Amino acid sequence: MTRQKYQLVCGMEIHAELKTNSKMFCGCKNDPFHAPKPNIYTCPVCLGLPGALPVANKRAIEWTIKLGLALDCKINLFSKFDRKHYFYPDLPKGYQISQYDLPFCYDGKIDTEHGPVRIHRIHLEEDTGKLLHKTIDDKSVSLIDFNRSSVPLVEIVTEPDIVSPEHAAVYARKLRTLLRYLDIANCDMEQGGMRLEANVSLRPNDKTTLPNYKTEIKNINSFRFLEQAIAFEIKRQAGILDSEKTVRQQTRGWNADKQATYPQRSKEDAEDYRYFPDPDIPPIRFTAEQIKLLRNKLPKLPDTLLKRWHSEYSLPHKLTAEVLTTAASGALYEKLFQTAKKLGIPANKLLKNILSKKITAPDQKSIEQTISEYQNQTQSDEVDSKQLKSMVKQILLDNPDIAIKYFQGQKQIIGFAMGQAMRRLPKNSDPVQVRAAILAELENKK
Amino acid sequence: MLLELSIDELAARLRKKEITIEQLVSESIDASLQENEKLNCYISLRNKKDVLKEARQKDLEFSVDKPKLYGIPFSVKDSYVTKELPTTSGSAVLQNYHSPYTATVVKKLQAAGAILIGKNSQDSWGHGGSSENTDFAVVKNPNNLKHIAGGSSGGSAAAVAAHLVSFSIGEDTGGSIRNPASMCGVSGLKVTYGRVSRYGTIAYASSLDTVGPIANSAADLALVLETIAGADPKDSSSSQRPVDTYTKTLTQQISGKKIGLPKQFFGDNYNPEVRASVLAAVEKLRSLGLETVELDMPVLDYAIPIYYMIAASETSSNLARYDGIRFGTGRDKFLPESTRRIMLGTYALSAGYADELYKNGQRARTLLINSYEKAFKNCDVIITPTSPSLAQKFGELLTNPIENMLADLFTVTCNLVGIPSIAIPVGRSKDNLSIGMQIMGKKFAESSILNIAHIYQTTTQ
Structure with missing residues (x-):
């Protein structure tokens, strides 16, 4: 070697x-x-x-x-x-x-x-x-x-x-x-x-x-x-x-x-x-x-914060370094992680969602907004199937055209049905699940 | 001719409405256009129509509370960038170059109301003491057309000597104001380093370059200096020190002041006519109550090598930007004298040689500074001839690079030390060539040397 x-x-x-x-x-x-x-x-x-x-x-x-x-x-x-x-x-x-x-x-x-x-x-x-x-x-x-x-x-x-x-x-x-x-x-x-x-x-x-x-x-x-x-x-x-x-x-x-x-x-x-x-x-x-004056003006250094985030919330430096942009952002994220911990939200997952822009960063709106978006998102990942079923039923009832066109072979009408459904559902609802529910309901009507 | 009068006198006549700015400027532009054919002292001249239009406008706006320079025609060495005319620094490298901005010194003069007439010939990039190292026509000495006007600010000195303008702004890196002033028989002031902003001056050697006036008398120089001196936020080497009122101290009592005479500069190996004239002028000053003391400054023997080590090093760097990529022509357009200095400086700064050459040059420069500091403990001013020889005939210096370097022998030390020095005419040789004397002062003691020069000039006239 x-x-x-x-x-x-x-x-x-x-x-x-x-x-x-x-x-x-x-x-x-x-x-x-x-x-x-x-x-x-x-x-x-x-x-x-x-x-x-x-x-x-x-x-x-x-x-x-x-x-x-x-x-x-x-x-x-x-x-x-x-x-x-x-x-x-x-x-x-x-x-x-x-x-x-x-x-x-x-x-x-x-x-x-x-x-x-x-x-x-x-x-x-x-x-x-x-x-x-x-x-x-x-x-x-x-x-x-x-x-x-x-x-x-x-x-x-x-x-x-x-x-x-x-x-x-x-x-x-x-x-x-x-x-x-x-x-x-x-x-x-x-x-x-x-x-x-x-x-x-x-x-x-x-x-x-x-x-x-x-x-x-x-x-x-x-x-x-x-x-x-x-x-x-x-x-x-x-x-x-x-x-x-x-x-x-x-x-x-x-x-x-x-x-x-x-x-x-x-x-x-x-x-x-x-x-x-x-x-x-x-x-x-x-x-x-x-030089002494300049030294006195220096803010508390990020190292202390990064170390704490690592030990307290098991956050790797690789992730935290991305958001620790200024002294102010340090304080903001510290508060966010504290709040998350109280609510039992894993800081790691929360931060990854922020970094991948799935949810709004706390410096864009507020800590509360970030937390609630995170909660909505994790909950809405999977839509309650019963609720979904009754909703799709209602859509097909309100729009009889959908079934008619579908059976005439105009499969693209599914897109319209999807739009109707998604509009009524939370932002991050799983489209695959929704599409499956629509198809199932149409098959039922056959 | 109006332009033979002092600026003070012209200002007085303007105020008494005996003359107009248009008259004055008209005389200046006409004489400049005419004499330039003979003297080649300008590289470019402003359009007569424009200049007269500006003059008429100034006549309309004239009032007695305007600065004394208001309406006074002047010229500048072509090493100053100006929006008005091309700026070439005497080189084909910058042929037809037009600057998008104007040098601080020109701006200040224009703000005071002075009227720019044209831009003067020079040794390209300030490299030379004869104004022959140029891509344009060579300046002729107004006193004797077979002789050089000196350099590198030869065009400025010739224009003033021929009374084409009231004053001209020269540029002095190793004697480039004083040497031509001496050869053309006019007065020239090399200022303390930092006294006048260098912003907009095409750099020859940045730590030595100084901006100063050439005029008919010390009194005129004082007036111009008051206008151009002072701190400039665009030049971090400019001094924050308040500017003296040089015109107020011109007539101060000078008796009792001590003149130092470095024996190294009065050797009998130099031109005897020059030496005799300068010693006679010193004698005149003694008769006015000044004392003399002989100085021994052995380090002066090294002034020329120190100067060329530093000046060449800096110029090799300063001229690096003239690559023809964004403006100007290619580097092949540099003349042999400039190429020589660029090569010398490049060598002196090269790894393996810089310690022995550039850095030793800087150490020796410190010795020179110390030597002057010590000398000024025993005297108020130091007097030497301005140039070791009389104005040469054309070609004599150009064909002899070493002789060309030695022409600056008496002047370079002031630049290396940073002190001011005024060059004034003290006589003529049997061939009617001007002889000059320089009075060096302590740093920022322009008022003191202008004072002595003024008393000398007013009592000998």
Whole structure:
């Protein structure tokens, strides 16, 4: 068994877009995913026009520090922004404003049910524009949308503490929960509001030193894919190591259709980003008192709540993380679970119904509404057969046409009968049961 | 010619209704159109009709409480983005580029009522000291048409020297205002870093770039500075410090002030005519009651390498956006001098070299700052020649990149240290070429250097 011969060495880099009102270095609206048209939330600064200068978004900096504090990080009282250079059409200045050697936060930690993950650093940078490759008038063209250009982006880098694919997914989920709970990021994974990267390598079980290579799996947009991609890499790399070859230092992508990672570019010819401090933005200084103030403003963290929900209502983190979006939603769901418990409603089933949108979530209307919809739904799943029978009888009596047409061979009339019946029944009545009752009653009339 | 008069005098005559703005602006646009044929000091000029229409409108709205710059014609270096005219920074890379917005400095002047006439020629991207590194016609020195006007703000200095406008806004990264002011025989002010907003200035080297005026006198410079200085929410490197009323302190008593003379800048290896003129001007200041003290600042010998390490590094980054994807032409349009600086800077910032080159440059910059701080403990201002040589003939600097770099020898330190410096004419060579002297001050001490320059100018005229 190859898998037991090696141990996973894995660290993660996660990018999340902050949901500040304005962009990172200009006053443009920060709402790239809901923009009605491309390139409308732009100005000379985020388009990188000649003469434009960046002015750092104070709130984005405070939120980054807020996240750092929630992740038990140390905060650099003296920090700065640096320029990271590379050419790409979606990067209008030819460099990205990022942070190099003095990130706002460093040396943090987060606990998960699969073990702790140390946070190496958290820095703040700007997002790039977006490239769209399209065919217009039979010509393939590349279009650029700068609505996303210069949207604030935090990058959270861990130490190589992740020991399994499940561990990676649990960590990433937990981080998303925290980002949402702190009300600083929406983390819309499909749109790219949160992007996952895993650095994966293997070492023999008896070794503790870091392997001399790593593969970087980039731009993973779901937790499931993250798990699958790491599991795939473990197998792939173990196979290479077993045949006593060396694993190539590479950036790889995840192909969900093929369920495999694939090489994107070799790390040997990695770019030289020529980092240097951005001379347009003065260094940022904080006093210990300012950090203390930010720490005091921090809400109670979601971890406590998640743990309680797990022990009290046997709710798995995977489910609760979905609804624990903000401090306010935490309090609301806490009340919902309490009420449910009193009424003997299983919290697990209740939450699953909310998540699958079968019933209204409590934040949309009220706890009472959610509970009553749940009760109606579970009761109406199966309609009382006696009641159903007499109702169908009445419908056929009121609408003699139904039977006549049915026996003339117009079977689609059943649809009309169904509609009549369903309208009189509770919302979630089982249509199969209703249809059977109508047919049975018609057969009776034969 | 009206434009030979000071801004103060023009403002007074406008108030006395002796002249109209239309008259003034008409003279400016006519002279500009005519002289530009000879001097090539503009890359673009506004349409005469538009300018006169604006002038007439301003005549209608004129009242005595308007700012003194109201109705005064001015020009700007083509490194400032403006909605009105194309902005090229002297390069074919930006040929026909039209900016959707206007630089803060131009906006402030226009808000005060000053009238933009045109945009001045320059070394492309500010890369040069002769205005020859351009894709447009080369500026000629109004004093002697066979000689360069200096650079990189050569067009601004020439336009002021030829009295085509009352003042022009130049841009100084390593001497680009002072050097051409000196060569054309006009006054130029390099401000403290952060005193004037850089928003809308096409960046050469962001930590060194400064926005300042070129005019006929220190008094005119003071007036323009009062209008353009101040914090700008769009430039986070602009200072929050309140702006002084420079025009009020021009005539302050200067006797007893101490002038520092760095011996490294008065060596006999530099042009003897320049040295003699500057020392004579210093003597004049001594006769007005100022004292002198010799300074020994050995780190000055490293000023040029420090400057080029930092300026080239920053310019390689600042010019990365000119990729021809969204605007402008391709990178193949950069001229050899700019390509050289981009390559030099790219190299200096590369992994494995950055420690030795860029970072050592920054460390040395700190030494230079310390050296100036120490010097200013013993004196109020520091005086040096503006340029080590007289205005060269065409081609002399362009064909010699090292000589071209050394032309900035006396001016670059102010940019590296961030202090203000005023360049004023102090004489002519036997070939009728202007000689300039610069007075450097402590950070934000523009009032002090303008004061000394003004007293010098009013007592020597």
